[in-house]
Amino acid sequence: MTAPVAKLSFWGVRGSTPTVDPSTWRYGGNTPCLELIAPDGTQFILDCGTGLRMLGNRGTSPSRGGSPETHIFVTHYHWDHIQGIPFFAPLYSENNEFHFYSFRSKCLGRDSLKQVFEAQMAVPYFPVDMSAMNARRKFREVDGGETFRIGENKITAGWLNHPQGCLGFRIETPAGSVVYATDNEPGDAKLDKSLRELAAGADIFINDAQYTPEQLAGTRRGWGHSSWLDGTRIAREVDAKTLVLFHHDPDSTDRMVDTILKHAREEFGSVYAASEGMVITLGSPGERVEAHMPGSRTALRREAHFRVHVCGITEGGHPFEEDSVVKDLSLQGALIALKNSPRLQSELQVTIETPGVNGMQQMQLRGYVVRIDNVAERDHTAVGVVFTD
Ligand SMILES: [Zn+2]
Numbered sequence: 024m025t026a027p028v029a030k031l032s033f034w035g036v037r038g039s040t041p042t043v044d045p046s047t048w049r050y051g052g053n054t055p056c057l058e059l060i061a062p063d064g065t066q067f068i069l070d071c072g073t074g075l076r077m078l079g080n081r082g083t084s085p086s087r088g089g090s091p092e093t094h095i096f097v098t099h100y101h102w103d104h105i106q107g108i109p110f111f112a113p114l115y116s117e118n119n120e121f122h123f124y125s126f127r128s129k130c131l132g133r134d135s136l137k138q139v140f141e142a143q144m145a146v147p148y149f150p151v152d153m154s155a156m157n158a159r160r161k162f163r164e165v166d167g168g169e170t171f172r173i174g175e176n177k178i179t180a181g182w183l184n185h186p187q188g189c190l191g192f193r194i195e196t197p198a199g200s201v202v203y204a205t206d207n208e209p210g211d212a213k214l215d216k217s218l219r220e221l222a223a224g225a226d227i228f229i230n231d232a233q234y235t236p237e238q239l240a241g242t243r244r245g246w247g248h249s250s251w252l253d254g255t256r257i258a259r260e261v262d263a264k265t266l267v268l269f270h271h272d273p274d275s276t277d278r279m280v281d282t283i284l285k286h287a288r289e290e291f292g293s294v295y296a297a298s299e300g301m302v303i304t305l306g307s308p309g310e311r312v313e314a315h316m317p318g319s320r321t322a323l324r325r326e327a328h329f330r331v332h333v334c335g336i337t338e339g340g341h342p343f344e345e346d347s348v349v350k351d352l353s354l355q356g357a358l359i360a361l362k363n364s365p366r367l368q369s370e371l372q373v374t375i376e377t378p379g380v381n382g383m384q385q386m387q388l389r390g391y392v393v394r395i396d397n398v399a400e401r402d403h404t405a406v407g408v409v410f411t412d
């Protein structure tokens with residue numbers, strides 16, 4: 024019998040507003056949307072930011088035995104968590120059925136999420152009215168502290184400290200537990216406790232990391248967000264296995280998120296910065312984290328065969344040096360065959376040997392691991408690197 028496996032995909036990781044600045048492309052500019060496929064085939068969607076559009080356009084539904092069933096959790100009603108709804112193509116097909124979960128907002132009252140649907144698609148803000156949405160939609164109100172089951176999975180909701188309220192969700196699957204705690208700020212004793220209870224012992228703890236500790240101590244206090252330092256503290260306190268830094272500030276460039284990640288890794292052993300396209304597999308041997316980069320991001324690629332020397336850190340945290348070859352090369356990055364398996368998002372020093380006018384020349388580059396192909400070629404792994412200088 025094979026072990027149960029759950030797959031967590033990041034479709035949108037940016038907070039507050041989508042970004043299209045090239046300096047934010049590596050981590051991605053779509054607002055929050057995650058997908059978790061549980062071992063029993065149940066599809067969970069966490070938040071409906073602009074990442075939801077791409078999830079809907081994927082075309083293929085996950086392989087599962089019974090009829091398509093998707094459960095969508097909306098943490099709160101700020102724009103960045105709902106703005107993908109009108110652009111989610113599967114909502115326009117009558118063959119689909121969606122179960123929505125969210126809380127009763129003090130501002131909206133009964134049927135809060137239903138009202139959000141209608142308000143979003145009202146004239147003059149949107150060209151098509153609600154009647155075009157033919158999929159069956161069921162709405163359920165959830166309160167903090169509530170626990171319920173969907174298939175083999177146990178769901179717990181918990182209140183978080185955020186203006187107008189926000190729910191965190193804990194999903195326990197037979198392959199492991201995922202806690203999604205976006206949009207929250209430390210400083211309210213009762214809600215700080217609620218967050219810790221939700222995150223206790225989680226395999227994957229996704230926490231708001233919009234600001235640096237310095238920003239949070241200054242003008243950003245009271246805006247409803249956390250820093251990476253809050254995440255590492257809580258992860259250590261509650262014994263979470265892996266921390267994922269989430270809801271990156273729209274003004275944080277990729278280089279700034281790299282720095283945030285570096286600081287966080289000095290405080291806690293297993294940390295990733297959420298990036299669009301990142302996939303975390305739970306329950307597989309070694310709890311491997313995989314990622315892919317959409318082709319459009321890698322620009323024109325050319326097959327290559329340059330000798331290369333690589334220094335980095337393995338998934339297990341050990342330094343390595345290795346001679347290898349570059350398999351393909353673009354202006355932004357390279358695909359390198361390595362025997363060592365570096366950690367996703369870790370820094371690599373790459374020295375490429377290229378033919379120059381006076382014989383071989385060495386090109387020193389620094390980059391980050393953005394992709395690890397587990398389709399091994401003999402005993403090698405194909406490692407995708409984006410160069411930062
Ligand atoms: Zn948000």
Ligand SMILES: [Zn+2]
Pocket residue numbers: 099101185206247
């Ligand atoms: Zn918010």
